[in-house]
Amino acid sequence: MSGEAAFIAALRAIATSDAARGLADDAAVLEIGGSRLVLTMDTIVEGIHFLPKDPAETVAWKLVATNVSDLAAKGARPRGCLLSYALSNDAAWNARFLTGLEKACGSFAIPLLGGDTVGHVSGSPRSFALVALGEPMEGVNVPSRSGAHPGDTIWVSGTIGDAGLGLALLQERLQADEASQAALISAYREPRPSVALGLALVPLVSAMMDISDGLLIDTQRLADASGRSAIIELDKVPLSPALLQTVGDDLESRISAASAGDDYCLLFTAPQAHEALLMAAAKEQDAVLYKVGAIGSGEGLTLLHNGAPVPLPDHLGFQH
Amino acid sequence: MSGEAAFIAALRAIATSDAARGLADDAAVLEIGGSRLVLTMDTIVEGIHFLPKDPAETVAWKLVATNVSDLAAKGARPRGCLLSYALSNDAAWNARFLTGLEKACGSFAIPLLGGDTVGHVSGSPRSFALVALGEPMEGVNVPSRSGAHPGDTIWVSGTIGDAGLGLALLQERLQADEASQAALISAYREPRPSVALGLALVPLVSAMMDISDGLLIDTQRLADASGRSAIIELDKVPLSPALLQTVGDDLESRISAASAGDDYCLLFTAPQAHEALLMAAAKEQDAVLYKVGAIGSGEGLTLLHNGAPVPLPDHLGFQH
Incomplete structure (x- = not known):
């Protein structure tokens, strides 16, 4: 067991409240009075979750967007966020961060409620944490990762792998034409989770999460949490x-895309009978849904490409 | 204006929601359905908020306790917390942190609901953030810093200056006998806010906050937020x-104590007529309250010692 896995196992032994969902979901669900609250927290560290050369505006945007993405995947309407900010002496960087923060909070309609500003120790990587609070749709269960049933279809709500290529471009591991480069880097730096789509889908899904670490690893997590198997059809x-x-359409590029992180679109399962309702709900949001696989009994993740089995890659996604 | 003051002023311009209380209070108060939720977030950074040699157990304890202290000062019952943890390779340190976390969460009855674990960049200072959520007492306003009225008495709920001397001892700026040393270091490392006392007092106070940065600076903040003046009687x-x-009882030691940080007891104001009720409420909690001053009209902070005015020290408390 890795150091992080052992640590999280030990945390789980402490987080025994029902609201914690065994730390196995993307968010906690707390009952307060007669109301429920969805809570999520994400921390980003320079050099791990963002690049030192990323513009401060997009660092702030991404911090808010990744948290909102968790709310969207729980079908929760954003109600507020709290920010822990490491304040460096770079006043221009801080000001640009605030510009991005204001833009993101406005765009996702998530009010900044408070937080904490601490001195940043010069020379150490920047680190920021955000907690987002959301109010789930009344009368609807907050979906977890663990509700998938055999026979359910696996869906995603957006294209896969763009952000991973954006990161590769920024790290100069790849080249692309100007227009592609702009689109892929924007996917990496400025993810655009859709809260409205999450709200529209939530009554229809059996399990839902966002894709943050890669389609394959996140599908495996969903299947494991549900105690089921999953098939992903790479084609x-x-x-x-x-x-x-930029990378063409072959098996290698499809495996790469499906194991790259930072997609921040929705990954969900639903009974086959809900297909027409799902398509109608998405259409109302001007969104497109894609069927990418199915849940089976048993366990494990299976990949198919044009109907033929494909061995699992060593690396299913981003593990941090 | 300092870099931090300018940054917080800019944050304030973003945090326009009523729930944010203008970022001028110690906590946000969010309405969810028919319920209210008190939210607070504290971040601690090695070398700023705790010492590299502080035991990991007490670092965790203090992180939880400082957040619970904010809930106590708002008369809110802890309902849960989320942790952002920078996971280093020091497995023994991490394990001891979890021991302290479990002990603190158990002791303050605040369930761990979730959070985020990120890799700690080797060589950089450790940094941890905690968000605590509390449910305020039904039918009672959540006290802010700004409700003090002329004629109100200023109270504190515990002895002042112990943690500051504990820090001085740990930094070898001071010496003490063994028993005093243990008591003062414990005050620095393991503050013990009282939620029950906060709940008992909250219907009776006009303004309440916890003392985190020093009695004088926090009293000045309370008075400023209320648009009133304050007198503190150092004796x-x-x-x-x-x-x-350890330091004896003279004007200098009293000013030092009143401008040292990390007390984490309650600072509140209340009408004089509430004195008997306050004393009775405290007695039921086995707590002792101390009258240390009064609110006046006008503005500014005045110090008295045995009835005679004392000039304000340059340094009213810890500013971070």
Whole structure:
């Protein structure tokens, strides 16, 4: 067991409240009076979750967006956030961070409620934490990772792998034409989770989470949490024009895309009978849903490409 | 204006929601359905808020306790917390942190609900953030810093200056006998806010906060937020036997105590007519309250010692 896995196992032994959901979900669900509250916290560290050269505006945007993405995946309407900010002496960087923060809070309609500013120790990586609070849709269960049933279809709500290529471009591991480059880097730096889509889908899903670490690893987590198996059909995974333009469409590029992180779209399962309702709900939000696989009994993740089995790659996604 | 003051002023311009209380209070108060929720977030950074040699157990304890102290000062019952943890390779340190976390969460009855574990960049200072959520007492306003009225008495709920001397001992700026040393270091490392006392007092106070940065600076903040003046009678400030044994009882030691941070007891104002009720409420909690001053009209902070005015020290408390 890795150091992090052992640590999280030990944390789990402390987090025994029902509201903690065994620390196995993306969010906690707390009952307060007659109301429920969805809570999520994400921390980003320079050099791990963002690049030192990323613009401060987009660092702030991404911090808010990744938390909002967790709320969207729980079908919760954003109600507020708290920020822990490491304040460096770089006043221009701090000011640009605030510009991005204001833009993101406005765009996702999530009021900044408070937080804490601490001195940043010069020379150490910047680190920021955000807690987001959301109010789930009344009368609807807050979906977890663990509700998938055999026969359910696996869906995603957006193209896969763009942000991973954006990171590769920024790390100069890849080249792309100008338009593709802009689209892929924007996918990495400025994810755009859709709260309205999460709210529209939540009554119809059996399990839902966002894709933060990669389609394959996150599907495996969902299947494991549900005690079920999952099949992903790589040829059904939606790829953007920018991705196809940059790395082409072959098995390797599809596996890469499906194991890259930072997609921040929805990954969910639903009974086959809900397909027409799901498509209608998405259409109302001007969104497109893609069927990428199915849940089975048993356990484990299976990959198919054009109907033929494909061995699992060593690396299913980003593990941090 | 300092960098931090400018930054917080800019944050304030973003945090326009009523629930944020203008970022001028110690906590946000959010309405969810028919319920209210008190939210607070504290971040601690090695070398700023705790010492590298502090035991990991007490670092965790203090992180939880400082957040619970904010809930106590708002008369809110702890309902849960979320932790952002920077996981280093020092497995023994991490394990001891969890021991302290479990002990603190158990002791303050605050369930761990979730959070986020990120890799700690080797060589950089450790940094941890905690968000605590509390449910305020039904039918009672959540007290802010700004409700003090002329004529109100200023009270504190514990001895002042112990933690500051504990820090001085740990930094080898001071010496003390063994028993005093243990008591003062424990005050620094393991503050013990009283939630039950906060709940008992909250219907009776006009303004309440916890003392985190020093009695003088926090009183000045309370008075400023209320648009009133405050008088602190230094000779009335309660000092512990360990403090008196270590630095004696003179004006200098009293000013030092009143401008040292990390007390984590309650600072509140209440109408004079509430004195008997306050004393009775405290007695039921086996707590002792101390009258240390009064609120006046006008503005500014005045110090008295045995009735005679004393000039304000340059340094009213810890500013971070």
